[in-house]
Amino acid sequence: MSGPLADEFGREVTGVRVSLTDRCNFDCVYCHNEGLGDTRGPMEPSEDEMDTDDVVRFLEVVEGYGVDSVKFTGGEPMLRQDLEEIIRRTPDSMEVSMTTNGTFLPGRAEALKEAGLDRVNVSQDALDPEEFAAVTKSGAYEQVLAGVEAALDAGLAPVKLNMVVFEHTAGYVEGMVDHVARNDGLQLQLIEYMPELTGKPEWNIDIQRVHDWLAEIADRVEHREMHDRKRYFINDDGNAPEVDLDGGAVDADHPDAAGTGMVEIVDPVENESFCANCGRVRVTHEGYLKGCLNRNDDLRSMGEMSRAEIAETFEAVVANRVPYYGEYLIENDDGEYEFNEKYLGTTPASSAD
Structure with missing residues (x-):
C-alpha cells in the first residue's frame, strides 16, 4: 500500500482499537462496552471471541494499510491468558497499548512489557476505596493501586489513569488531578x-x-493532533483550587507553578472537531469492524477472517465512516437520540452482517 486508507472526509486511519473480550471482573455503572451496550456474559471464555491467530492475522493485514498503532481493550483484556502471545506477535511496526482495570497487572506487567507492550491505561475513577467501589461495583481498589505500581516498576511509564466524569465522579476530579x-x-x-x-x-x-477549570489552574496548555485534544499541564504545589463542577465558582487567582501532571480530556459528544481528527477503527471481540464508537448500525463481520475477508471489510468500514456522530446521531426535542435521515440511505442498518 502507498499509505493509510482515508475516508471520504480525508481522515486517514492509522490506528485500531481491538476488544479482546466482553468479559470483565468489574461492573462499572457507566460501562457501555465499546459502544455495544452491556453485553457482558459469563466469565468463562466464549467461542465467539477471536482467537490468537485471528487477532494477529487482522493486525498483519491492516499493517499493510499503514496502521501503525493498536490499543487492546475489553471488557478486561487481561482475562485473556494469551494476551502476552498476542502482543508478542503484533507487527513490530505498531505501537502497542492497552486499557485495563489494572487488577491483573501485578505479576504480569513485566511479561507484558517484555512481550512488547509500550503503554497502559488503567481505569481509576476515585481515590477512596468506598467511592471506588460505588462506581465499579468492585472491592478491588487496593489491587488497582498495586497494578499501577507494577506497571510503573515494569517501565510502562507514563501510566495514564482513565476517569469517566459524570454525576457520581464529578466531586473526585480535583483530587485526581x-x-x-x-x-x-x-x-x-x-x-x-x-x-x-x-x-x-x-x-x-x-x-x-472541567475544561474551564483546568485552563485556569494549568501551567501550560498544549494541543494534541489526535482528536484535536487539549493537554493541561498542572502545577504540583498542592494548592489546587476548590471547584464545584455542578455550578460553583472557579478560583481564577490560583498561582501557577511548574506543571508536572498532564491531564487530557476526551470529549467526543457532539464534538465535530474531536471526530474530524479521528484516525481509528474499532474491532469487537467477535470480529466485527466498526468505524465509530457510537455507531453499531455499521458493524461488519470479517467472516472466517481470511486475509481477503479482513482486507475487504476494513476497506468497506473506512469508506462508510460518517463525519461526526453529533451530526449522524442527533438529539430530538424530547431529549432522545435518533439517526439523521441524511445518512440512512447510505449507511442502512441492514449493512451489518
Whole structure:
C-alpha cells in the first residue's frame, strides 16, 4: 500500500482499537462496552471471541494499510491468558497499548512489557476505596493501586489513569488531578460521559466546566493532533483550587507553578472537531469492524477472517465512516437520540452482517 486508507472526509486511519473480550471482573455503572451496550456474559471464555491467530492475522493485514498503532481493550483484556502471545506477535511496526482495570497487572506487567507492550491505561475513577467501589461495583481498589505500581516498576511509564466524569465522579476530579500532579509517572485522562450509550442522561455534567477549570489552574496548555485534544499541564504545589463542577465558582487567582501532571480530556459528544481528527477503527471481540464508537448500525463481520475477508471489510468500514456522530446521531426535542435521515440511505442498518 502507498499509505493509510482515508475516508471520504480525508481522515486517514492509522490506528485500531481491538476488544479482546466482553468479559470483565468489574461492573462499572457507566460501562457501555465499546459502544455495544452491556453485553457482558459469563466469565468463562466464549467461542465467539477471536482467537490468537485471528487477532494477529487482522493486525498483519491492516499493517499493510499503514496502521501503525493498536490499543487492546475489553471488557478486561487481561482475562485473556494469551494476551502476552498476542502482543508478542503484533507487527513490530505498531505501537502497542492497552486499557485495563489494572487488577491483573501485578505479576504480569513485566511479561507484558517484555512481550512488547509500550503503554497502559488503567481505569481509576476515585481515590477512596468506598467511592471506588460505588462506581465499579468492585472491592478491588487496593489491587488497582498495586497494578499501577507494577506497571510503573515494569517501565510502562507514563501510566495514564482513565476517569469517566459524570454525576457520581464529578466531586473526585480535583483530587485526581492533584494526585497525578504529585506523583511522577502518572497522567490523567478525563473521559466525557456518554448518556446516549448508557441510557442515563440525568448523570451527565457539562464537560466544558472541567475544561474551564483546568485552563485556569494549568501551567501550560498544549494541543494534541489526535482528536484535536487539549493537554493541561498542572502545577504540583498542592494548592489546587476548590471547584464545584455542578455550578460553583472557579478560583481564577490560583498561582501557577511548574506543571508536572498532564491531564487530557476526551470529549467526543457532539464534538465535530474531536471526530474530524479521528484516525481509528474499532474491532469487537467477535470480529466485527466498526468505524465509530457510537455507531453499531455499521458493524461488519470479517467472516472466517481470511486475509481477503479482513482486507475487504476494513476497506468497506473506512469508506462508510460518517463525519461526526453529533451530526449522524442527533438529539430530538424530547431529549432522545435518533439517526439523521441524511445518512440512512447510505449507511442502512441492514449493512451489518
